Amino acid sequence: MSEATRILVLNAGSSSVKYQLIDMVDGARLAVGLVERIGERTGRLAHTPHGGERRERTEPVPDHAAALRAMAEELAADGIGLDSPELAAIGHRVVHGGKRFTAPTVVTDEVLTEIRRLVPVAPLHNPANITGIEVARALRPDLPQVAVFDTAFHTTVPEYAARYAIDTAVADEHRVRRYGFHGTSHQYVSRATARLLGRDPAELNVIVLHLGNGASASAVAGGVCVETSMGLTPLEGLVMGTRSGDLDPGVVFHLHRVGGLSIDEIDDLLNRRSGLLGLCGENDMREVLRRTEEGDPAARLAFDAYVHRLRKYVGGYYAVLGRVDAIAFTAGVGENAAPVRAAACAGLAELGIAVDPELNSIRSGEPRVISPEYSRVTVAVVPTDEELEIAQQAYALVHQG
Numbered sequence: 001m002s003e004a005t006r007i008l009v010l011n012a013g014s015s016s017v018k019y020q021l022i023d024m025v026d027g028a029r030l031a032v033g034l035v036e037r038i039g040e041r042t043g044r045l046a047h048t049p050h051g052g053e054r055r056e057r058t059e060p061v062p063d064h065a066a067a068l069r070a071m072a073e074e075l076a077a078d079g080i081g082l083d084s085p086e087l088a089a090i091g092h093r094v095v096h097g098g099k100r101f102t103a104p105t106v107v108t109d110e111v112l113t114e115i116r117r118l119v120p121v122a123p124l125h126n127p128a129n130i131t132g133i134e135v136a137r138a139l140r141p142d143l144p145q146v147a148v149f150d151t152a153f154h155t156t157v158p159e160y161a162a163r164y165a166i167d168t169a170v171a172d173e174h175r176v177r178r179y180g181f182h183g184t185s186h187q188y189v190s191r192a193t194a195r196l197l198g199r200d201p202a203e204l205n206v207i208v209l210h211l212g213n214g215a216s217a218s219a220v221a222g223g224v225c226v227e228t229s230m231g232l233t234p235l236e237g238l239v240m241g242t243r244s245g246d247l248d249p250g251v252v253f254h255l256h257r258v259g260g261l262s263i264d265e266i267d268d269l270l271n272r273r274s275g276l277l278g279l280c281g282e283n284d285m286r287e288v289l290r291r292t293e294e295g296d297p298a299a300r301l302a303f304d305a306y307v308h309r310l311r312k313y314v315g316g317y318y319a320v321l322g323r324v325d326a327i328a329f330t331a332g333v334g335e336n337a338a339p340v341r342a343a344a345c346a347g348l349a350e351l352g353i354a355v356d357p358e359l360n361s362i363r364s365g366e367p368r369v370i371s372p373e374y375s376r377v378t379v380a381v382v383p384t385d386e387e388l389e390i391a392q393q394a395y396a397l398v399h400q401g
């Protein structure tokens with residue numbers, strides 16, 4: 001039996017790489033790091049070893065290969081380099097797995113080809129994930145590279161919810177359907193919510209609101225995902241930092257035919273220049289909240305639109321589930337923005353949903369209940385941990401075989 005008990009997790013984004021080295025015996029984070037501003041004039045690496053001081057480097061990081069080299073140097077400096085025999089596998093977040101990948105998968109050339117084929121439906125994400133896999137494989141060709149897919153947890157969404165009401169032959173030919181994303185987070189948070197409440201996940205109905213840069217909602221019935229807000233691509237659903245979320249598909253035809261925008265320009269508009277950014281020129285919720293407090297009308301509109309959309313999904317998923325036991329807020333905005341949580345749940349006493357202002361204002365990194373005793377639905381803040389979930393799934397896979 002090998003002694004390899006560590007998993008390196010890579011979450012490669014378009015201009016950043018987040019990484020964690022986790023020991024699966026005791027769950028220790030041997031290193032946690034982030035390389036940002038890849039491809040810009042100056043990049044930045046922040047690296048924190050277990051029980052040690054955070055280190056920062058500011059230097060040009062031209063591409064993802066350079067980012068992973070910098071990560072490898074920092075790990076080596078702590079004596080836990082990529083050459084370590086204790087490394088069992090490298091786990092990768094892969095955003096789009098299509099219909100085929102319903103579980104964590106060891107990456108082969110053929111698997112990589114399939115992930116590459118899905119680039120057009122996850123253009124902001126899959127290319128970076130592929131680069132992460134390729135670079136990691138070049139650094140440690142002997143290790144299993146395990147892909148953990150954002151789409152996997154949503155493969156239980158029933159056909160009537162996953163299908164768009166369009167011609168079946170066209171949909172089948174082009175594999176157009178709802179796939180859903182952030183699944184690793186929705187899965188982790190729905191289970192963590194059950195743990196927080198001391199309940200069996202199999203008997204709990206939860207609405208999970210993952211509000212990060214990308215944002216999505218899911219309805220989880222007894223541990224099984226039955227509905228989610230993102231679709232064929234991570235563009236549908238909630239208002240996000242730079243993405244529009246739901247809109248009339250007629251808007252696309254109109255902008256093309258009447259507005260004269262090309263399809264690529266519309267794609268760029270809806271994915272990168274819309275959402276909070278499009279409404280008020282700012283995609284960071286912290287800045288939107290600050291400007292709202294100062295009375296800035298554009299920021300107010302952006303906040304109101306963001307919250308209004310969220311409330312529509314909460315109401316909709318209430319009806320989908322029939323009975324809701326808990327609503328869990330997670331990711332950067334969900335974990336930190338008390339005003340968003342308060343506004344999303346305001347005036348819903350008739351649905352048994354209430355938020356206690358004092359509990360809601362407490363800042364903490366721990367899972368916590370923010371609803372009052374009398375609230376029929378427990379409202380909670382449950383920090384997500386996609387990296388731990390990826391590490392656990394990757395470790396379980398390499399240890400089975």
Ligand SMILES: Nc1ncnc2c1ncn2[C@@H]1O[C@H](COP(=O)(O)OP(=O)(O)O)[C@@H](O)[C@H]1O
Nearest residue numbers: 211212213214283284285286331332333336337
């Ligand atoms: N204290 C805070 N208050 C409000 N929003 C915050 C706060 N901290 C972070 N955020 C929001 O969280 C977002 C990032 O969320 P995160 O889950 O880290 O994103 P991702 O993993 O998708 O890159 C930021 O864009 C910012 O708007």
Ligand SMILES: CC(=O)OP(=O)(O)O
Nearest residue numbers: 181182212213214234
């Ligand atoms: C799928 C998705 O939107 O991911 P992120 O929030 O990391 O952009």
Ligand SMILES: [Mg+2]
Nearest residue numbers: 212213214331
């Ligand atoms: Mg995230």
